[in-house]
Amino acid sequence: MKNALSIYWKYCFLLISVLISAEAVSQNKPSEKKPEIKELNEVLVNGNSTEKRKKEESVNVETVNNSFIQRNLGGSLMQSLQKLPGVKTISIGSGGSKPLIRGLSFNQVIVVENGLKHEGQQWGADHGLEIDQYAVNRVEIIKGPSSFIYGSDAVGGAVNIKPLPLPSQNTFGGSVDLTGKSNNAQFGSSFNLFGRNENWFFDSRVTRMDYGDYRVPTDVVHVYSYAVPLYKNHLRNTAGRELDFHLSTGYSQEHFKSVFYFSNVHTKSGFFANAHGLEPRNVDLELHDKSSRDILMPYQQVNHLKVSNTTSFQFGNHAFETQIGFQNNFRREYSHYVNHGYMPPIYPEEMYAPQDLERQYDKDVWSFSAKDEFRIQNHQITVGSNVVFQQNEIGGWSFLIPAFSQFNAGLFAYDKIELNEKWFLNGAIRYDYGKIKMKSYYDWFQSPVSENNQTELEYLQRSQDLTKTFDSFTWSIGANYNPGKLSLKANLGSSFRMPIAKELASNGVNYHYFRFEKGNPNLNAERSYQLDLGMEWKTQNWTFQFTPFANYFPNFIYLNPTSAHDIYYGAGNQVFEYEQSKVFRYGAELQTRYYFLKSLSAEIGAEYLYSEQKSGSKKGYTLPFSPPPSVLFGLNYEPQISFLKEPYFSVDYRFTAQQNNIVPPEKKTAESHVFNLAFGSKVKTGKQDISINIQIQNLFNTKYLNHTSFYRLIELPEAGRNIIVSMKIPFSFSR
Amino acid sequence: MKNLKFLLGIFTIAFITSCSSDNAEIDTEYPVIDITQNAFPIQCSTIERGQTITFKAIFNDNVALGSYSLDIHHNFDHHTHSTEVASCEMEAVKKPVKPMLFINNYTIPNGVKSYEATAQISIPADVDPGDYHFMIRLTDKEGWQTLKGLSIKIL
Numbered sequence: 001m002k003n004a005l006s007i008y009w010k011y012c013f014l015l016i017s018v019l020i021s022a023e024a025v026s027q028n029k030p031s032e033k034k035p036e037i038k039e040l041n042e043v044l045v046n047g048n049s050t051e052k053r054k055k056e057e058s059v060n061v062e063t064v065n066n067s068f069i070q071r072n073l074g075g076s077l078m079q080s081l082q083k084l085p086g087v088k089t090i091s092i093g094s095g096g097s098k099p100l101i102r103g104l105s106f107n108q109v110i111v112v113e114n115g116l117k118h119e120g121q122q123w124g125a126d127h128g129l130e131i132d133q134y135a136v137n138r139v140e141i142i143k144g145p146s147s148f149i150y151g152s153d154a155v156g157g158a159v160n161i162k163p164l165p166l167p168s169q170n171t172f173g174g175s176v177d178l179t180g181k182s183n184n185a186q187f188g189s190s191f192n193l194f195g196r197n198e199n200w201f202f203d204s205r206v207t208r209m210d211y212g213d214y215r216v217p218t219d220v221v222h223v224y225s226y227a228v229p230l231y232k233n234h235l236r237n238t239a240g241r242e243l244d245f246h247l248s249t250g251y252s253q254e255h256f257k258s259v260f261y262f263s264n265v266h267t268k269s270g271f272f273a274n275a276h277g278l279e280p281r282n283v284d285l286e287l288h289d290k291s292s293r294d295i296l297m298p299y300q301q302v303n304h305l306k307v308s309n310t311t312s313f314q315f316g317n318h319a320f321e322t323q324i325g326f327q328n329n330f331r332r333e334y335s336h337y338v339n340h341g342y343m344p345p346i347y348p349e350e351m352y353a354p355q356d357l358e359r360q361y362d363k364d365v366w367s368f369s370a371k372d373e374f375r376i377q378n379h380q381i382t383v384g385s386n387v388v389f390q391q392n393e394i395g396g397w398s399f400l401i402p403a404f405s406q407f408n409a410g411l412f413a414y415d416k417i418e419l420n421e422k423w424f425l426n427g428a429i430r431y432d433y434g435k436i437k438m439k440s441y442y443d444w445f446q447s448p449v450s451e452n453n454q455t456e457l458e459y460l461q462r463s464q465d466l467t468k469t470f471d472s473f474t475w476s477i478g479a480n481y482n483p484g485k486l487s488l489k490a491n492l493g494s495s496f497r498m499p500i501a502k503e504l505a506s507n508g509v510n511y512h513y514f515r516f517e518k519g520n521p522n523l524n525a526e527r528s529y530q531l532d533l534g535m536e537w538k539t540q541n542w543t544f545q546f547t548p549f550a551n552y553f554p555n556f557i558y559l560n561p562t563s564a565h566d567i568y569y570g571a572g573n574q575v576f577e578y579e580q581s582k583v584f585r586y587g588a589e590l591q592t593r594y595y596f597l598k599s600l601s602a603e604i605g606a607e608y609l610y611s612e613q614k615s616g617s618k619k620g621y622t623l624p625f626s627p628p629p630s631v632l633f634g635l636n637y638e639p640q641i642s643f644l645k646e647p648y649f650s651v652d653y654r655f656t657a658q659q660n661n662i663v664p665p666e667k668k669t670a671e672s673h674v675f676n677l678a679f680g681s682k683v684k685t686g687k688q689d690i691s692i693n694i695q696i697q698n699l700f701n702t703k704y705l706n707h708t709s710f711y712r713l714i715e716l717p718e719a720g721r722n723i724i725v726s727m728k729i730p731f732s733f734s735r
Numbered sequence: 736m737k738n739l740k741f742l743l744g745i746f747t748i749a750f751i752t753s754c755s756s757d758n759a760e761i762d763t764e765y766p767v768i769d770i771t772q773n774a775f776p777i778q779c780s781t782i783e784r785g786q787t788i789t790f791k792a793i794f795n796d797n798v799a800l801g802s803y804s805l806d807i808h809h810n811f812d813h814h815t816h817s818t819e820v821a822s823c824e825m826e827a828v829k830k831p832v833k834p835m836l837f838i839n840n841y842t843i844p845n846g847v848k849s850y851e852a853t854a855q856i857s858i859p860a861d862v863d864p865g866d867y868h869f870m871i872r873l874t875d876k877e878g879w880q881t882l883k884g885l886s887i888k889i890l
Contacts, residue, residue: 224882225818279870279884281814338814345831561878563801565840572806572838572872574880618877620761662763664878 056416058426058478058491060143060534060547062087069133070693071648071678073179073726075186075211077133078159083652085589085607086143086547088627092710093238094184094214094719095269096128100708101143102549102587103609103626104156107500108526110146113161114248114261116308116325117150119365119390123401123502125710126512130265130304130329131161132244134177134190134207138162143589144532144549145495148428148476151386151410155495155528163259163310164203166252167196173732179209183697183722184239185292186211202249209242212292213270217703217720224514224714226280231289233720239295240269258311263304270299275714276511277338278571297356298335298511304328319373327365333358337397340509340571342447351444353397358511360395382414392501394441399569400508400517402463403439404501408432424480426491431473434498434525438466438505447568462569463505470525472496478532489534499523503557503578509570513665513713516570517559520578528553541595548588556583559624560617561664574665581616583623585609599639605632610661621663625708628659628669645689647681659707669712672704688730695724766796766875768883776869779823781888785860794850794873800843801874805854809834810866810886817868823886825866835862835889864889 050063062084074080078089078097089097090105099109111118111129121127139161146154167173174193180186190207213234221228221235230236243266250259273283276298288296308325335358337347347355371384388408394401412430419425446457478491506519530551537544557580564575587609595601607630611623636650652675659669680693701721705712770777774792782788794800811829835858843850871883 226882226884227818279882283814345834345836561874561880563874563876563878565802565804565872565874567804567838567840572804572840572870574872574874574878576878660763665880668763 054536055482055487056418056424056426056480058424058480058489058532058534059146059476059493060489060491060532060549062141062143063138064141065138066136067691069136069139070691070726070728071650071680071695073133073693073695073724074697075181075184076128077131077136077139078129080133081139081141081159083605083632084141085591085605085632086587087141088708090125090625090708090710091706092126092128093235093240093269093272094186095209095211095240095242095267098122098127098129099157099159100625100627101141101157101159103585103611103623105625107153108156108497109158110150110154111159111161112150113263113306114163114308115310115323115369116261116306116327116367117153117388118306119327119363120302120304120329121331121361121363123500126271126300126333127331128267128269128302130267130302132190132205132207132242132246132263132265134188134192135164135205135244135246135263136161137164143547144491145476145493145528145530145551147432147474147495147497148412148414148430148493151430151432152408152434152472152496152498152525155497155526163261164248167194167201167203169196169198171196171732173730175728175730177207177726177728179724179726181211181722181724183719184211184214199251199253200249201252202247204248205244205246207242207244207246209240210293211241212239214238214719216717217701218717221274222715223275223280226274228274228280231285232292234289234292235272235716236283236288237270237273237296237299239293240267241295242267255314256311257313258309261306261308261310263306265304266302268295268299268301270295271512272711272714272716273298275711276335277514278340278509278511278573279514280714298333298358300331300333302329302331304330317374320370321373322370323368325365325367327363327367329361329363329365331359331361333360333396335511341443341445341569343397343445347397351397353395355397357396358398359400362393362395363390364392365390378418380416380418383412385409385411397444398508398511399441399443399462400510401502401506401519402441404436404505406434406436406501408434408498422482424482426476426478426480428476428493429473430475431471432496433469433471435467435469436498436501436504438463438501440465443569460568462507466505466521468499468504468521470498472498472525472527485537485539487534487536487538489532491530491532493530493532495528495530497526497528497557499525499557503559506578507569509573510576512710514573515561515665516566516573516575518575518577523557523578523580524555526553526555526557526580542593544590544592546588546590548586550586551584553583553585555580556613556623558583558613558616558618562617579616581618582614583611584614585611585623599637601636601638603632603634603636605634606630613663618663622661624663624666626659626661627708628657628671630654630656641681643684645682645684647679649679650677652676652678656704656706665713666707667713667715669705669707672702672706674702674704675699688732690730691728693724693726695722697722697724762798762875762877762879764797764875765879765881766794766800766873768871768873768881769793769795770883770885776885776887778817778819778821778885779887780869780885781890782858783890784858784862784864787855787857790852790854790856792852792871794843794852796848796875799846799848799876800850801876801878802840802842803852803871803873804838804840805856806870806872807835807837807856807867807887808870809836809863810868811863813866817886818882818884819886823866823888825886826888829865832863833861834865835859835867858889862889 088100091097142158172195177190179188188209194203215233312321367388369386410432414428417425476493593603677696682689869885
């Protein structure tokens, strides 16, 4: 029965892939319509190189620029990118989110900013990505394994935030961004100033955001079985603030470029007050509901600092690039002290940590990388190496993961062969070595231990000194064929991920989900094998893209809910333990756009994903956070209006199917229908164009659940109607 | 062109509907805590210090039960409320001196679908009287968990 079912699935999937491909290939009529090319010069250059990259790379790459982000502006970067099929988010309230690419997230997806791998506390579900979306110019999303480029962790994909383009020579200018959102009464502003003489340049930015509790279309939330009334639909204590600084500066000439990047992202945001701790809690309603803008306990405060230098130079046939970087991620979680296990009921006065500091993580990361790109006949070869060292300290009165240090090094070679104008071959190999060293930790309080009928008080050991090493050899091969309007690609690759400290050694309560999480020191490095196909059809009035994939993990690391409870530190909560299982996944994304008229186009974006655990205690179940199938229908109208530049008007309807494939402790999620409206334009004012973008998200204030939201488990509906107005006012000084 | 679009639509729909059928073999049901008949404690029950009480409830699951844990902790700060609709009369907020804390887990025989749980809990004579919270956490074999939080009073 089991086998029959999976064979049925496979055939079903295969058949449809073939049918859709065949159909698109058979379509071969010349087209009549020309979509207007309306982009600015600088974006156009990017557009072409993106196109070129897509045709030459065998992995699936999607690229978006800042005008896409502006038109689809969400509360955080990943929320703004959700329109792309295959890209979803795990959202934490209205101001934070983490990427979910084809159902994988956490440490299985990496984020790269200005060439530096972003290292935060991405293992935590409550961790949002510390990226300022105003500072993002171009994002490249690799849907699929990219370990051969980035090393460990990139098993599920990569979000690569490209460096800002350098200012043109002899310019001095900037811009002001203003954003307002109705749902959480958010005000955001970002101020940018850049300048360059012939060779020296700088580009700086300050971003400030301030938002209140967000509103949901319900007045009662059921946190597990506990009913929690909401005051005026406000999700209690989800307000937040953000303050970011950026500076890039350096020197550029024809064969030499050196850029320093500096950024500091600081956020403070509250957690939904009733769903944090050892059990769902009552809170002081009078205190909490007095203001929708204050941030009370529980809340988190995160600071992410990045400093790096990228230097590139040409030497004969060779293009060298070196990068040195430092990052510090400092995250603190504040909550009222609640004793559990044998913790004293009253917080001791002489403790090492303040009473409200529940957890603290302090991560320092030093990284160095170098690569050389050169050509030998029709081979374009890149060889390189990178070395990363990180040091993690912990603090606060509660324990979840131990302090640890980690070392990773990798060596790679990548070859792109241009056989002729139509055929490209890609091949890559990479070797990685990693070492993780976890520190021992003892409870700060004593627990009674019974031995030979004698009970003694002891400081229990929660984690032990443990050193693990991993090494891995990964590879990738692929081909591209571009006969005119059609382009086809195929890629087969392996990827790997080193287990992280949380998976190896956690031993504490997850206060967001009321569960006791236990690491497993015997985990192996996770491996993944993936076959990716891509098909793109492009005529002047019709584009079509279909990207199926199949993926196999012989040892996926999975947090398994057991039937046991922990009665000591876990305060009677359910025990979740890390295990490894075989996992098979497949899915596809489809994107198509058709121009009825020069100014009127329709688009469809659909995605489907199936995952199944093929062994282990949850054999037959899916993986957590599996996005249900969804289809987005969009209509886009871009008329010519004399005094406006590039006006647009678009309506989106997203149908998300129900998700019945669940795994404990998830709940089945019903289907949803959500409408979004967006319009905007640029207004000509002298040399610069002011752009105005308006969006109405969740137009009908629909109450629906998002299966992949951080708050889904507590039955929290998604944000209600949200009107977003954003404006960009560029300015320049002539010199 | 029209035909193509139409076909495409049909296939897309066929694809989504045919491939999203349920996987019938896995258990996706939560276990059930039944405290409607002959159960103790129930919402607003009172317990006397120095006595031994007998916890009673009926547990059900569609496949096999896992285990359960019981937890009694003070609610002097009114931090917890209950999963029940009826609310109980509460004493004023107060500071704990020697609150009772009881946490224990219990096994359920393997492969049982329905189980009448009983457990003896002795209430020490010297603990603080007042409002307490009685929590039942029940899992099934697959790891689905159901919670029940009851407000009780220790006299």
